[in-house]
Amino acid sequence: GAYYLDANSSTVFDVLLGTTGALLGLPGLNAQTFGEVSTETWSVFADFTYDLTDQFAISLGGRYTEDKRSSIVLRRTYVGGFSPFFGGPGVPIATTSNFDGSDKFDDFSPRVSLTYKPVENHTLYTTYSQGFKGGSFDPRGQTTAAPDLDQDGTVSPEEVFAFMQFEPEEVDSYEIGWKASTFNGRVQTSLAGFFMDYQNVQIPGSVGIDTNGDGVNDTFTGVTTNAASADLWGVEFEGTAVLGEEMFNESDLLTSALSVGYINAEFNEFIDAFGNDVADQRVFQNTPEWTGSLRLTYDTPFNILQKPGRLTLNTLASYRSESSQFEIRSPLDQEAYTLIDLGLRWKPDDSRWGFTVTGKNLTDERYKVAGYNFINPVTGAPTLGLEGVLNAYYGDPRTFSFGVDYEF
DSSP states (O other), X not given: OEEEEEEEEEEEEEEEOHHHHHHHTOTTOEEEEEEEEEEEEEEEEEEXXXXXXXXXXXXXXXEEEEEEEEEEEEEEEEESSSOGGGTOOOEEEEEEEEEEEEEEEEEEEEEEEEEEOSSTTEEEEEEEEEEEEOOEEOTTOOGGGOOOTTOSSSOOHHHHHHHHEEOOEEEEEEXXXXXXXXXXTTEXXXXXXXXXXXXXXXXXXXXXXXXXXXXXXXXXXXXXXXXXXXXXXXEEEEEEXXXXXXXXXXXXXXXXXXXXXXXXXXXXXXXXXXXOBOGGGOOOBTOOSEEEEEEEEEEEEOOBTTBOEEEEEEEEEEEEOOBBSSSSOOTTOBOOEEEEEEXXXXXXXXXXXXXXXXXXXXXXXXXXXXXXXXXXXXXXXXSSXXXXXXXXXXXXXXXXXXXXXXXX
């Protein structure tokens, strides 16, 4: 097969620096960032399976990928409030980034898998594969923050390019598992264990910036770095089962689907902005140790206004154990929570139309999905510049929706 993508993404945002502006005598100090990243990527891939015997089979595959990333980053400082882009009266006084760069990344990722069927409807397998996530440029970057790597007193264009760019992320993945179909196909189960060895892990973050050379960071900028290597291992279980048939009429059906996952994720190396290995002080972002879900589906004949049809009831409970919003522990870390969803769908027998009513997060659970934390969790003092920021973004509250679908 083959794959091609030509995409473009851009962002623009203002950050009002009220504390910094007051100290510098610049009311309405504002840092605006415009970033654009263009991606052109293509790949070719193949996979084939050869039966060695009736019980053993081997699969070989591979993918060649070529990515081209181009980026423009323009960062300006305004006084007087928000920039004109957002309808504000701000006036530009300085340009702190004016970057235009591009680069290419290519990779070949192999895959090999060996399967064994000891008895009918049971399969054991083991797989090795490589993964690749292309490098790029951080659209939030500030070129004046680039370090003088060779200590010659001048930040060269090559050093600016290296600061704005981050390299591809790579992973070697190993998996062993078992799949089975039992009770005449009424129960389907799979169990897998995996180990993943990551190199050049891409870490989005922020660094403090000293804009006036007084030795004190008075603001910050975003930067993505290849800071880390990491190991992840875990176990996953998935199963489906027919729980009941013809319980209340001749054609109703009750099924279930269960999934449970455990993952242990640790950084082996994590180099911070000062060149220190702080792996023992870092945790994986948004990676709960335990996840699980249980779905029950009941399908039955159901007439509405004497019109025959089928009614399907879906209920889903999903669980996530505690997780960290960032690579360091924070007051915004999310405790364990469970979400409950419920859905109803009715479809007339003689129609291609279907009608659904859905309720999500029925218990109205409050759970955090992202945020910013630029303060010391103990002292409350700002950690990047003079602006202390601590905020969180929450997932959707209890919601209800009505839908109509059409089957072609």
